[in-house]
Amino acid sequence: MNNELLALWDDCASESSVRQRLYRVLRQSIIRMVLSPGQALSEKEIADTFDVSRQPVRESFIRLSEAGLVEVRPQRGTYVVKVSQAAVHEARFVREAIEVAVAKSAAEQGLDEAVIAELYDLIERQKRCASPSDYDRFFLLDEAFHRTLSLGAGHHSAWRVTEEVKAQLDRVRYLSVPETTPLPKLIDQHTRIVETIAEGNVEAAEVAMRVHQREILHSLPELVARFPDMFDAKS
Amino acid sequence: MNNELLALWDDCASESSVRQRLYRVLRQSIIRMVLSPGQALSEKEIADTFDVSRQPVRESFIRLSEAGLVEVRPQRGTYVVKVSQAAVHEARFVREAIEVAVAKSAAEQGLDEAVIAELYDLIERQKRCASPSDYDRFFLLDEAFHRTLSLGAGHHSAWRVTEEVKAQLDRVRYLSVPETTPLPKLIDQHTRIVETIAEGNVEAAEVAMRVHQREILHSLPELVARFPDMFDAKS
DNA sequence: GAAAAACAACTACCATACTAGTTAGTTCAG
DNA sequence: CTGAACTAACTAGTATGGTAGTTGTTTTTC
Numbered sequence: 001m002n003n004e005l006l007a008l009w010d011d012c013a014s015e016s017s018v019r020q021r022l023y024r025v026l027r028q029s030i031i032r033m034v035l036s037p038g039q040a041l042s043e044k045e046i047a048d049t050f051d052v053s054r055q056p057v058r059e060s061f062i063r064l065s066e067a068g069l070v071e072v073r074p075q076r077g078t079y080v081v082k083v084s085q086a087a088v089h090e091a092r093f094v095r096e097a098i099e100v101a102v103a104k105s106a107a108e109q110g111l112d113e114a115v116i117a118e119l120y121d122l123i124e125r126q127k128r129c130a131s132p133s134d135y136d137r138f139f140l141l142d143e144a145f146h147r148t149l150s151l152g153a154g155h156h157s158a159w160r161v162t163e164e165v166k167a168q169l170d171r172v173r174y175l176s177v178p179e180t181t182p183l184p185k186l187i188d189q190h191t192r193i194v195e196t197i198a199e200g201n202v203e204a205a206e207v208a209m210r211v212h213q214r215e216i217l218h219s220l221p222e223l224v225a226r227f228p229d230m231f232d233a234k235s
Numbered sequence: 236m237n238n239e240l241l242a243l244w245d246d247c248a249s250e251s252s253v254r255q256r257l258y259r260v261l262r263q264s265i266i267r268m269v270l271s272p273g274q275a276l277s278e279k280e281i282a283d284t285f286d287v288s289r290q291p292v293r294e295s296f297i298r299l300s301e302a303g304l305v306e307v308r309p310q311r312g313t314y315v316v317k318v319s320q321a322a323v324h325e326a327r328f329v330r331e332a333i334e335v336a337v338a339k340s341a342a343e344q345g346l347d348e349a350v351i352a353e354l355y356d357l358i359e360r361q362k363r364c365a366s367p368s369d370y371d372r373f374f375l376l377d378e379a380f381h382r383t384l385s386l387g388a389g390h391h392s393a394w395r396v397t398e399e400v401k402a403q404l405d406r407v408r409y410l411s412v413p414e415t416t417p418l419p420k421l422i423d424q425h426t427r428i429v430e431t432i433a434e435g436n437v438e439a440a441e442v443a444m445r446v447h448q449r450e451i452l453h454s455l456p457e458l459v460a461r462f463p464d465m466f467d468a469k470s
Numbered sequence: 471g472a473a474a475a476a477c478a479a480c481t482a483c484c485a486t487a488c489t490a491g492t493t494a495g496t497t498c499a500g
Numbered sequence: 501c502t503g504a505a506c507t508a509a510c511t512a513g514t515a516t517g518g519t520a521g522t523t524g525t526t527t528t529t530c
Binding site: 016017055058059062063066074086087090091093094096097098100101102105155156157158161164165 | 329332337
């Protein structure tokens with residue numbers, strides 16, 4: 001496991017500070033299940049692993065705690081937060097609220113032709129991940145799609161909040177690979193979203209985004225059954 | 236100015252750690268304009284002011300930076316973020332998206348009688364702030380109203396995100412005292428929201444919440460004119 | 471008098487040490 | 501053999517020192 005951590009550490013060498021680099025590595029590790037839900041961490045252990053002092057580790061833990069990914073218990077330890085069904089539902093609720101508002105705003109006000117073109121380009125690239133299935137790449141393109149849509153509609157804060165909230169959802173995504181939802185279905189949903197926005201059809205854009213955002217809930221019960229230790233006991 | 240900071244510091248004596256206490260004091264000071272937009276801060280200066288070490292100060296700065304309230308420039312200084320019209324619009328956009336979804340959810344699924352009663356009780360207490368005007372108290376009751384609505388509807392994450400996002404809006408609120416919007420008008424809007432939710436009228440609840448959330452935008456242009464130094468130059 | 475160079479004083483970031491709280495393991499008494 | 505007491509080893513929180521970057525001031529040169 002430390003090999004994966006160190007591999008990510010090397011990947012993130014371009015970060016501006018040790019704290020930023022650590023934060024990115026630990027965040028990615030938690031989302032991708034390299035660090036498992038419930039796993040105990042400590043400032044000293046992580047500092048020794050990456051040969052840095054405890055302070056940037058501690059500062060990363062603070063940010064991860066803010067992001068709801070770890071729980072720091074004073075004098076006891078730091079624990080990777082288990083995935084909570086309630087937290088997943090809540091994160092989906094908040095993300096859906098924001099992304100639906102973004103889609104409606106984009107349909108109402110229109111998007112630049114260049115943004116529309118970029119969205120279609122991302123969809124073409126997603127299609128190339130569907131066969132053979134390349135989930136890691138699809139995941140990145142999916143994220144780029146939603147980011148481009150939010151920023152293209154002028155909603156930078158919306159994307160920033162969505163990015164934070166979706167960490168809980170991303171953990172479930174990584175747990176559910178191969179996707180319960182076939183990639184072609186997700187790609188169709190993306191296409192529908194862009195089409196309805198390009199047409200200026202506000203209601204259809206809303207419906208398309210809602211349907212898309214609720215897809216993740218379909219796989220949740222099966223995942224809880226397959227990985228009971230990963231999930232918080234409370235519903 | 237340091238007197239106000241130290242007064243807040245004394246008020247927050249019950250916090251669990253120095254960092255939590257500092258974070259709360261600094262956050263409240265920024266929101267209430269005790270620390271002005273654009274003002275330079277430093278780890279050492281704040282540490283000396285409160286007679287603590289730099290590390291908890293530094294850790295509070297990190298959280299404030301995450302919350303978009305300060306900007307940390309390595310080796311140069313830490314600055315209270317100026318209010319940005321764009322940031323205010325964006326924060327309002329995100330908050331409206333979330334709170335409208337909460338209101339609809341509450342209207343669809345219904346709220347406990349106890350929650351409805353608590354909301355009406357808060358409205359009664361708000362009325363007592365309207366004449367004579369007690370803006371500080373109204374502000375707290377307004378916040379309690381929205382928090383009770385979100386938590387009562389079961390949307391804890393929604394409230395957590397809203398609370399973070401609304402910091403930018405709260406700064407504008409404090410700048411605009413006395414309220415551009417008369418308190419009775421805001422109270423009427425709160426009443427309308429609860430009535431439509433209690434009736435289970437989803438569409439009316441949505442409209443009522445949208446109207447309420449857009450109220451803050453009415454005062455923005457006048458505030459920019461009155462306090463040009465508080466606002467970021469970029470639109 | 472103006473411009474360039476040198477210097478001092480500030481900053482945030484990182485490293486290390488100390489302290490108090492918590493838990494697990496060991497020892498001792500009954 | 502069991503339970504209580506003690507101890508060691510861990511933890512996070514806080515304090516302090518060192519370093520590199522940045523900026524403002526002072527000095528020197530032309």
